[in-house]
Amino acid sequence: MRKRRHSPPPDSPPEAALQGDSWQVVRIRAGDVADVIRLDHRVTGLAKPDYWRDMFERYGRRRLGERMFLVAKTVGPGTLPDVLGFIVGEVRAWEFGSAPCGWVLALSVEPQARLRGIGKALLGALAAEFKKAGVNKMRTMVARDNQLHLLFFRSEEMMAGPYIELEKELD
Amino acid sequence: MKLHVSSRLAIFALLELAARPEQQLSVAEIGEKYGVSSHHLAKVMHVLGRAGLVRSARGAGGGYQFSGNARRMTLLDVILLFETLESQNHDPAVGELSEEGHALREVMSEIDDIIRATLGSITIATLHKLVRRQRERRPRRTAAAS
Numbered sequence: 001m002r003k004r005r006h007s008p009p010p011d012s013p014p015e016a017a018l019q020g021d022s023w024q025v026v027r028i029r030a031g032d033v034a035d036v037i038r039l040d041h042r043v044t045g046l047a048k049p050d051y052w053r054d055m056f057e058r059y060g061r062r063r064l065g066e067r068m069f070l071v072a073k074t075v076g077p078g079t080l081p082d083v084l085g086f087i088v089g090e091v092r093a094w095e096f097g098s099a100p101c102g103w104v105l106a107l108s109v110e111p112q113a114r115l116r117g118i119g120k121a122l123l124g125a126l127a128a129e130f131k132k133a134g135v136n137k138m139r140t141m142v143a144r145d146n147q148l149h150l151l152f153f154r155s156e157e158m159m160a161g162p163y164i165e166l167e168k169e170l171d
Numbered sequence: 172m173k174l175h176v177s178s179r180l181a182i183f184a185l186l187e188l189a190a191r192p193e194q195q196l197s198v199a200e201i202g203e204k205y206g207v208s209s210h211h212l213a214k215v216m217h218v219l220g221r222a223g224l225v226r227s228a229r230g231a232g233g234g235y236q237f238s239g240n241a242r243r244m245t246l247l248d249v250i251l252l253f254e255t256l257e258s259q260n261h262d263p264a265v266g267e268l269s270e271e272g273h274a275l276r277e278v279m280s281e282i283d284d285i286i287r288a289t290l291g292s293i294t295i296a297t298l299h300k301l302v303r304r305q306r307e308r309r310p311r312r313t314a315a316a317s
Contacts, residue, residue, distance in 0.1 A: 150292035
């Protein structure tokens with residue numbers, strides 16, 4: 001069942017697919033940014049308010065046809081926070097010779113609300129937005145020791161892609 | 172990297188059993204599908220039983236039943252019951268202590284790390300999805316070839 005709680009901005013694609021009895025996936029609004037900052041702080045242990053405000057400006061307000069910042073929000077009263085999870089994505093093209101492709105740049109789910117399909121719904125909603133934007137592949141990058149994210153993306157049938165990430169310490 | 176035959180059989184057996192968690196399957200039934208002897212598979216099942224991943228039932232209708240969590244059990248968990256991955260092998264290799272040996276070790280460790288991360292991120296449930304995907308692709312491939 002699709003629910004709509006607000007009208008999307010005029011330059012935005014329709015709201016993402018919505019799932020769950022007590023939460024729904026929608027595009028981020030300015031009032032959600034503080035919750036995103038708090039959730040990220042709880043999950044990573046690092047507070048990055050400037051980063052997330054900047055991400056909101058870039059991914060939540062501009063070029064919304066190719067940039068997506070979605071949040072899973074609680075519906076109705078409850079003890080859980082308003083924002084139960086978020087995902088950020090962008091359609092990028094021709095970096096490193098890559099054809100247009102949807103990049104999953106960030107994903108987080110409230111620890112108390114895990115195993116309810118929120119991450120799956122966020123990824124599914126982002127995939128739908130990528131398809132609307134005209135791409136048929138999505139990609140992400142996960143730290144090798146981040147087993148939680150690796151297990152999740154693998155369970156969504158994501159496989160190793162054709163690129164290898166390389167890096168070097170700068171003297 | 173090539174998996175030991177016991178690791179492969181263990182993964183195949185767990186896939187079969189996890190697909191039918193309410194049912195018991197005999198060693199012969201599983202072995203027949205993969206063309207392996209019951210003798211070899213029985214040894215593998217014994218190890219899986221000791222690890223608590225399957226339980227056995229004796230008697231005429233006896234066999235093995237899945238007793239793990241398919242969404243938590245990774246390929247790495249299963250493989251490590253049967254073999255040691257290269258990164259865990261501490262036997263000194265030829266030239267290991269030289270600078271060249273250290274440099275080569277660094278490169279090989281990169282490969283080992285990727286292998287461990289890959290095997291540690293695929294659960295039995297995820298592998299099941301990949302099997303299903305193969306199944307869906309196969310008719311298309313067969314149709315395209317004919």
